[in-house]
Amino acid sequence: METKINKNNNFYIPQIEKRNKQSKRFRLYALSAVVLSLSFLAFFLIDIIKAGIPAFTQSSVKIEISIDEETANNPYGILERDMSRLVSRAWLRSFPKEIEAHPEWIGTTQTFWALLNAEADQYLKGTQSKLKENQKSKLDALLQEGLIERKFNATFFFTGDSKIPENAGFYAAIVGSVLTMLVTMSLAVPIGVMTAVYLEEFAPDNKLTQIIEININNLAAIPSILFGLLGLAIFINFFGVPRSSPLAGGMTLALMSLPIIIVSSKAALKSVPASIRQAGYALGLTKWQVTKDHVLPLAFPGVLTGSIIALAQAMGETAPLIIVGMIAFVPDPVTSLTSAATVMPAQIFTWSGMPERAYIEKTAAGIMVLLTVLISLNTIAVLLRKKFEVKW
Amino acid sequence: MNMKKSATALLAVASLWASASANDQIRIVGSSTVYPFTSYVAEELGAITNFATPVVESTGSGGGMKIFCAGVGLDTPSFTNASRAMKPKEFETCQKNGVTEITGLMVGYDGISIAQSKENPKLNLTKEQIFLALAQEVPSKDGKSLIANPYKKWSDIDASLPKREIRMIGAPSTSGTRDSFDEMVMEKASKSFPIYGGKYKKIRTDGAYIPGGENDNLIVQQLAQDKDALGYFGYSFLEENHDKIAGVTLNGVEPTAENIADGSYPVSRSMFVYMKNAHIGKIKGVSEFIELYATESMIGQRGVLRTIGLIPMPKEMLKKVQTSVKNKTLLTKEMVEAHTILPLK
Structure with missing residues (x-):
């Protein structure tokens, strides 16, 4: 889209060509960053798929x-x-x-x-x-x-x-992940949403709530392994929850997802316009009725998206689970919340360290399964948000 | 509101489960070196009997002892794996916490093999040469004082060695493999240099020694790419990757299963499993598990564990171990001090 610049123009700026070139270069840099990151991703995916396909x-x-x-x-x-x-x-x-x-x-x-x-x-x-x-x-x-x-x-x-490579499968890890996630979700979602509702709708704006909010934001950035140590100290050593159980793992991951759910739910609640609340009060509704019947349902898509993304993150987490003992050899699919289990990323981690060659393809295939689950979860989150989104 | 209800319901169900959970599953902790063998036997127990498959966790030898010796409660593990014999201090901790009845099983041997890329010509090193290449401080040329390690290439140490840069990829300091390497190679070789006074300090930190991850597969991959580097890891990783890497002979001895088993390869160690006898009869399958482990078809000369890299012990030795396991020989202070699990004469 370059037009010939007339240099005799009265409005001609002498530096314009240099500036145009700069702007063009900047665009090129940005584009090459995109290409670079895309090619990393493509390289990773092709490598994994090439290694993993034979395992099927x-x-x-x-x-x-x-x-x-x-x-x-x-x-x-x-x-x-x-x-x-x-x-x-x-x-x-x-x-x-x-x-x-x-x-x-x-x-x-x-x-x-x-x-x-x-x-x-x-x-x-x-x-x-x-x-x-x-x-x-x-x-x-x-x-x-x-x-x-x-x-x-x-x-x-x-x-x-x-330990016999041709007999090794992913089923026990899938079941373990599902149970662990059930525990995580049933703890983190209600507690997280209620915390957000209280902080956003009921709490007075004072020093104390500000400190709480800052700390919740900080918690979201804490390395996940620390939650593992917390889980070990509180759930396993103090409350006596069995080691390596989905209950222990799920509660630990719930601690980790809480801040993410609280932050995203708060953002969703905040985006509900004040006019909705005021209309409610004008009709004589109590605060509780306004929150329950109007604000929460309208904030629901945002809450849901935040929760699903927190779930996806927790599902791919390995570090805190090492500490609570979920990286173990558990061939039988878990049958209760208190018996030993392993989860998908833990299984991948275990296989990656095995000396036998056949485990290389198993590792890659496991990664493919986990990635498929995570990508579908994120897709669901996007679709749900699109479906329920309300434009003001 | 619905969510809250379901959460309460779930917690109630969970606590019900927790109270009802019978301890019918054996738990095993300990060394990552013994872990694959113990897991194999655990799987076998689950496959051929009606006992639940034991859960095996890899926590490292020392970490395993700590959890194992914590008490005799049914929530403590029934077995611990160790890539070395139980230390007297650990035995004391066990005694103090009520874990007084322990029976040991010797599983077999593991060799720490040093390897390089297959494309290199064969290489033979002595422990002393490895020591000189890797120690933080080495004796000076006249042997009268200790100086910071000046060697850059193997040929600097001995003119007969190749002109390759010294680069050793090994286990990180948290690993049992590193402990064994330090003890069996570095400490031992340091005794050949009187100036050291038998007090080996530490491995050099100027980049010649590269701590790899706990994952030995990564070291194998690095060796395949970096032709100059050497690396060390458990013998089974050398055996699985003969197409990429080759063993370095140590004092002229090749790292092979035979040489490790008969003790001629100088860097080999014994592996053990310790049983908490208090759990026999309280947790299903405890004595069946250790008896299955001790059978000929598992750890014998033709046993299946050989196929995943175990170096079996000689027949007579296995006989003794089997008798000891069958009689549930209790570990004594004297046995621990002698680094054995067999009764002393």
Whole structure:
């Protein structure tokens, strides 16, 4: 959009070209900052997705097993030697329980799709593997005969953690996260919203409330690990809440989300115009009625958005949970609020430190699941705000 | 208002759960080095029996002892992992808090292997050379005084060593691996230099020693990229990454499973699990867990834990350990002082 500048113009400013250039350069700097941050994000996402995609499939081999009483006693001896080196130990281990569940199998020959172990699976996925040459050629032959199939990895979504990589799943961590978040939300949202209502609608404007408000704003900026220490000292050591339980983790995360919810709820309440309140009072409503029936419902979208964003933040939090013992090996999905559990980011952290190669793809896949959940939560927050937003 | 109601309801339900929660789940704390092995056995217990899978938390050897020795209540852990024997001081704390009956299990060995990028030519170091490369203060050329470490390249220490810059990536000071490295390499080598008087102080802080994270995978990745650097970590990480890194021989001995097990590799340590006998019969599966752990198929020469990097103990030793576990041999002060879990003759 450059127009030729007439230098004989009376209004001509001699420095104009230099200034225009400066402005152009500034625009370029700003643009390159955007491009840089976008390319970091793209690099991160592509790297994670490339590493994580293989984890969503898992190879199995078709085998025939003739079952008798002996099979149940020694499941590790049912396969030929070279085959048992390829089949997952976890699959063989659970075999006696399978037979127990199906007593009619005894004396017959059954066909199974047996889970391959991580080394074999990694070889088939084309990554480095510790298999010997003859095992590799055996796998190639099986593949040629069509006895090996790569299917959707249901194990990943329906079992808990395992030290046998091909048997490790994210399910226990997902359940743990859900329960922990339930505790967090049911504590932080009501307390946070009520605090905001009191501070915004009822509290007198004096030194004390000002100090409280400043401190709440400061709390929102405190490193999350400190909330973990607080949780350990108060909930676990003083009140005796069981270590590593969703109750302990949820309450700790609730402490962490409180300031965020209070600040955003206060902002939402503040944005409700004073005319609404005055109209209420003019009609003879009490303060309580005005707040409950008019101000709170109008502030609801803002409160909701703040709460969902606080929830998303709490969901991705790891540091305070290390302190309350939620980074642990917990393969069984948690059944009550007081038994031990682990959460999604904790599970990712645990996997990232494992020596076996197969856990690299599990780690990446776990990150993908967590990111999907967080992005959907944020999308829901945006959509809800759009839907309920009232323009004044 | 609804939200408040549901919160109250939830809290009520939670407290009900809390009061009803029977302690039917074993809790285990302790060393991060022993953690993968104990977790494997925990998973096995959950998979082949009807006991709940024990919960294993990695808190470090020292941290584990502290929680373990806190008392005999059912909310304290039943086992603790340790990548070293229990210290007399920890034993005293345990006794003082009523944890008087403890039975130990030896799991096997772990070697601390020093490694480099695979693309480098083979390298052999002695403990003394490593000491000279990494200590804050080293003996001067005439051996009469201690000076600040002047060495920049390995060839400065010994002309036969390559002209590579000294760069060692290792564990941070909170790690048990670092403790073992300090004790078994640095302290031991410092005794070969009389001027030190057996009092090794600390590792140099001028950038030649780089404290990596607790995550050994990161050290492996750094070694693959930085060809000059050396790094040290638990043996299982070397075994898993033979395509990227190679072991550095120490005093001419290669870090392999055999050399670590027979003790010829000079930097190896024993790993232990300690049981709180007071929990037997009160928490389901406690004695079953330790008996399963001690079986041949777990920690034996052909046991499954070998596949995830355990270096098993010799057969005769395992026999003794099994008998001791079966008899629930109680740990005594003398045994702790002798760094063993087996009964003294």
